[in-house]
Amino acid sequence: MPASDPRTIYLADYQPFSHLLEQVELRFRLDPQATRVTTRLHLAPNPERPGKQDVRLDGEDLKLISCSVNGEILKVVPDATGLTIAAARLPSGAFVLETEVEIAPAENTALEGLYMSNGMYCTQCEAEGFRKITFYPDRPDVMTRFKVRIEGDLPVLLSNGNPVGQGEAWAEWEDPWPKPSYLFALVAGDLRAFPDRFTTMSGREVDLNIWVRPGDEGRCAWGMQSLKAAMRWDEEVYGREYDLDIFNIVAVDDFNMGAMENKGLNIFNSKAVLASADTATDDDFARVEAIIAHEYFHNWTGNRITCRDWFQLCLKEGLTVYRDQQFSSDLRSAPVKRIQDVLALRARQFREDGGPLAHPVRPDHYIEINNFYTATVYEKGAEVIGMLRRLVGDADYARALDLYFERHDGHAATIEDWLKVFEDVTGRDLAQFKLWYTQAGTPRLKVIEDWDKGRYTLTLEQENPPTPGQPEKDAKLIPVAVGLLSPNGDEVLPTQVLELSEAKHSYVFDGLGARPIASILRDFSAPVIVEREVSVAERAFLLAHDKDAFNRFEAGRSLCKDVLARMIVDGAEPLPELLEAMEALAFDESLEPAFRALALRLPGEDDMAATLFAAGHVPDPAAIHAARDALHLALAQKLRPRLSVLESAMHVPGAYAPDADSAGKRALRLVALGLLARLDGGAAARAAFFDAHNMTESFGAMQILLEIGQGATKLERFEEQWRDDRLVMDKWFAVQVTSAKPEEVAGVVRRLTEHPAFDLKNPNRFRAVFGALTANHAGFHEADGAGYDLLADWLIKLDRLNPQTAARMSTGFESWPRYDIDRQEMMRAALERILATEGLSRDLGEMAARMLARA
Numbered sequence: 123m124p125a126s127d128p129r130t131i132y133l134a135d136y137q138p139f140s141h142l143l144e145q146v147e148l149r150f151r152l153d154p155q156a157t158r159v160t161t162r163l164h165l166a167p168n169p170e171r172p173g174k175q176d177v178r179l180d181g182e183d184l185k186l187i188s189c190s191v192n193g194e195i196l197k198v199v200p201d202a203t204g205l206t207i208a209a210a211r212l213p214s215g216a217f218v219l220e221t222e223v224e225i226a227p228a229e230n231t232a233l234e235g236l237y238m239s240n241g242m243y244c245t246q247c248e249a250e251g252f253r254k255i256t257f258y259p260d261r262p263d264v265m266t267r268f269k270v271r272i273e274g275d276l277p278v279l280l281s282n283g284n285p286v287g288q289g290e291a292w293a294e295w296e297d298p299w300p301k302p303s304y305l306f307a308l309v310a311g312d313l314r315a316f317p318d319r320f321t322t323m324s325g326r327e328v329d330l331n332i333w334v335r336p337g338d339e340g341r342c343a344w345g346m347q348s349l350k351a352a353m354r355w356d357e358e359v360y361g362r363e364y365d366l367d368i369f370n371i372v373a374v375d376d377f378n379m380g381a382m383e384n385k386g387l388n389i390f391n392s393k394a395v396l397a398s399a400d401t402a403t404d405d406d407f408a409r410v411e412a413i414i415a416h417e418y419f420h421n422w423t424g425n426r427i428t429c430r431d432w433f434q435l436c437l438k439e440g441l442t443v444y445r446d447q448q449f450s451s452d453l454r455s456a457p458v459k460r461i462q463d464v465l466a467l468r469a470r471q472f473r474e475d476g477g478p479l480a481h482p483v484r485p486d487h488y489i490e491i492n493n494f495y496t497a498t499v500y501e502k503g504a505e506v507i508g509m510l511r512r513l514v515g516d517a518d519y520a521r522a523l524d525l526y527f528e529r530h531d532g533h534a535a536t537i538e539d540w541l542k543v544f545e546d547v548t549g550r551d552l553a554q555f556k557l558w559y560t561q562a563g564t565p566r567l568k569v570i571e572d573w574d575k576g577r578y579t580l581t582l583e584q585e586n587p588p589t590p591g592q593p594e595k596d597a598k599l600i601p602v603a604v605g606l607l608s609p610n611g612d613e614v615l616p617t618q619v620l621e622l623s624e625a626k627h628s629y630v631f632d633g634l635g636a637r638p639i640a641s642i643l644r645d646f647s648a649p650v651i652v653e654r655e656v657s658v659a660e661r662a663f664l665l666a667h668d669k670d671a672f673n674r675f676e677a678g679r680s681l682c683k684d685v686l687a688r689m690i691v692d693g694a695e696p697l698p699e700l701l702e703a704m705e706a707l708a709f710d711e712s713l714e715p716a717f718r719a720l721a722l723r724l725p726g727e728d729d730m731a732a733t734l735f736a737a738g739h740v741p742d743p744a745a746i747h748a749a750r751d752a753l754h755l756a757l758a759q760k761l762r763p764r765l766s767v768l769e770s771a772m773h774v775p776g777a778y779a780p781d782a783d784s785a786g787k788r789a790l791r792l793v794a795l796g797l798l799a800r801l802d803g804g805a806a807a808r809a810a811f812f813d814a815h816n817m818t819e820s821f822g823a824m825q826i827l828l829e830i831g832q833g834a835t836k837l838e839r840f841e842e843q844w845r846d847d848r849l850v851m852d853k854w855f856a857v858q859v860t861s862a863k864p865e866e867v868a869g870v871v872r873r874l875t876e877h878p879a880f881d882l883k884n885p886n887r888f889r890a891v892f893g894a895l896t897a898n899h900a901g902f903h904e905a906d907g908a909g910y911d912l913l914a915d916w917l918i919k920l921d922r923l924n925p926q927t928a929a930r931m932s933t934g935f936e937s938w939p940r941y942d943i944d945r946q947e948m949m950r951a952a953l954e955r956i957l958a959t960e961g962l963s964r965d966l967g968e969m970a971a972r973m974l975a976r977a
């Protein structure tokens with residue numbers, strides 16, 4: 123069923139732009155209220171579009187000052203979305219179209235286009251923000267060379283490419299690489315550089331800078347180190363070298379996303395680049411490293427080769443996420459990274475894929491493209507690449523990537539182009555594999571086992587559930603990595619990738635002495651939900667013996683989920699076998715601490731709600747919360763005799779270092795402290811708080827205390843100490859909501875929105891409070907519906923200022939179909955109320971309509 127909204131854009135309607143754009147010159151005269159932008163477009167007819175064509179330029183909220191063709195003034199009147207110049211008014215052949223517009227960056231609260239943040243000018247153009255700067259063919263398949271002149275009385279004036287000239291209050295930049303408008307960037311302000319240098323593999327010297335507000339220079343070293351590591355890694359692993367003389371990163375406090383890969387001038391949410399021991403946690407450090415790498419890797423996967431249209435977004439995002447995951451995996455612990463990625467995939471992408479917002483990795487229609495920067499496009503997009511690599515093998519993956527860079531460098535490509543390089547390299551037909559890109563929904567993989575006189579039969583059956591607009595699906599090609607263990611724990615069959623291409627298939631393994639124990643979907647070889655009857659004994663066996671680290675984790679996880687589900691639904695007691703297995707794991711010194719920390723953390727409440735719903739139950743948020751609490755207590759009691767020993771063994775002495783090993787120890791120590799707090803009233807956590815010498819420890823200990831209803835004075839002191847630090851204060855806002863008791867959550871949120879430092883215009887601050895509201899599962903879903911009302915009220919308020927962030931935060935409602943009728947009705951009413959709001963943005967409007975199944 124196609125969407126009925128007249129603003130819907132379809133993949134099937136793609137047409138190349140009417141003209142070729144040979145070059146563009148931009149001149150900015152900066153002013154907070156009245157910036158003037160002069161644009162000279164060097165246009166020529168496009169032979170692919172025969173006949174004389176009109177020129178249609180995109181443009182929104184622009185005050186047109188003048189327009190001329192080849193120097194002759196043209197009288198034109200823009201409409202709400204752009205400017206058309208009729209073919210009849212154009213010369214035949216090439217011509218120069220010049221426009222001048224006026225914009226007001228200081229009034230721009232949407233943070234799209236040219237805006238101001240703390241007195242500094244900056245831009246955000248992906249996906250369609252350039253049209254808020256000037257009239258332009260604002261589409262990724264129009265790639266051209268940019269020359270930029272910036273005039274403004276500010277010490278630092280930056281744009282893409284290489285600097286070619288500067289003087290009193292002006293600077294000029296030229297980018298030799300053709301690029302689409304979404305990669306344009308401009309920054310101007312009173313900034314300080316944290317400089318460094320990098321020599322590329324062919325000996326090119328590159329100047330590196332991280333630009334920050336005065337005072338933040340001391341938080342740049344980690345980002346710089348991560349950048350150099352990423353540059354080296356891309357050379358060594360993908361053979362990709364940097365291609366300009368200078369690479370700039372700028373930190374800004376007001377930003378809708380994590381960061382942006384503008385050519386040679388990456389712009390970062392300061393949260394995603396600044397880090398120091400006393401202000402950032404280990405998780406922050408790891409995130410900074412990953413995001414710096416992600417944006418850097420886009421230089422090849424996204425910038426040199428870009429997307430033909432926005433339906434192909436996963437072409438750059440899926441591949442770049444895949445690359446940054448590999449990078450982190452190489453720098454840190456591969457199994458731990460894989461587990462973290464799968465946990466995040468399940469929490470966000472499976473949730474999306476199982477609800478009203480489900481869409482294919484490559485969508486085929488949209489109303490607002492900003493709504494498709496999703497876990498499906500990014501994270502499932504990365505999983506699809508991992509599967510492709512499993513299917514073709516490492517060597518052919520490398521050959522295919524080389525061919526991809528060779529064939530498409532400098533062009534705007536499609537998913538068809540991407541798959542074609544794999545087909546050409548391997549000779550395989552990937553038509554069935556392509557369904558992963560075009561069909562939404564998480565496949566279910568049913569596993570049936572049979573043992574008969576030395577013959578083991580493994581039957582795999584796939585089921586592809588219906589999703590919005592896609593009631594029926596074909597069988598996918600699913601790579602299922604399988605290993606078989608003998609009862610004594612030896613591997614009788616090392617990992618093999620079975621290619622399930624039919625709805626159902628049986629695999630026979632002969633000549634086995636004893637019934638094997640199967641380890642299925644090793645390393646999470648495909649983004650599917652496994653359905654398999656496994657005994658507690660078998661799970662415990664795999665947890666103890668599996669050679670695949672991911673499946674070892676998974677065995678414990680699924681056992682834990684089974685036990686929790688029974689506690690929630692039947693009021694069962696915590697299963698002793700589970701507690702014993704977790705105890706063995708907690709103290710198994712052959713396992714790395716980070717792995718143990720992950721394995722000891724109980725599944726989240728939202729995860730349990732999804733699991734119960736999938737098993738045919740109506741999840742009760744309060745019951746889930748209570749059962750999880752009870753299991754935590756039981757685990758603490760079981761581990762009690764050795765928890766203090768574990769806690770002190772994981773103490774990392776000496777100066778703080780953010781490396782993976784130390785971080786893993788700190789993580790396990792905090793898990794131990796969290797369990798101890800349920801037994802000792804918080805004594806150990808309090809001691810750890812006073813003894814802390816970095817943010818990981820002090821914030822971790824404070825969080826534990828807040829979770830057991832203590833720590834109020836620490837919260838006050840924390841506020842006093844950090845009141846002027848926006849990033850640290852975001853943590854202060856968030857932790858109060860995430861650690862509040864369910865019945866207190868709405869009150870805490872209301873109080874925080876009245877705090878003088880609450881700022882609706884700052885996306886990080888909004889997310890700190892309202893992201894935490896939806897993350898507190900039992901609190902958000904309190905039976906009186908207060909959480910729903912609060913979120914709806916504030917989304918409506920935010921939408922007037924910042925539609926993009928309002929739309930993204932509305933996904934708090936996407937899981938409404940899981941719950942009981944009362945909650946369903948309240949959530950639907952909240953969405954209806956949003957939808958009925960006058961002047962609602964296209965962004966939030968599309969989201970609400972899709973969640974209500976009306977688009």
Ligand code: ZN
Binds near residue numbers: 420439
């Ligand atoms: Zn990206």
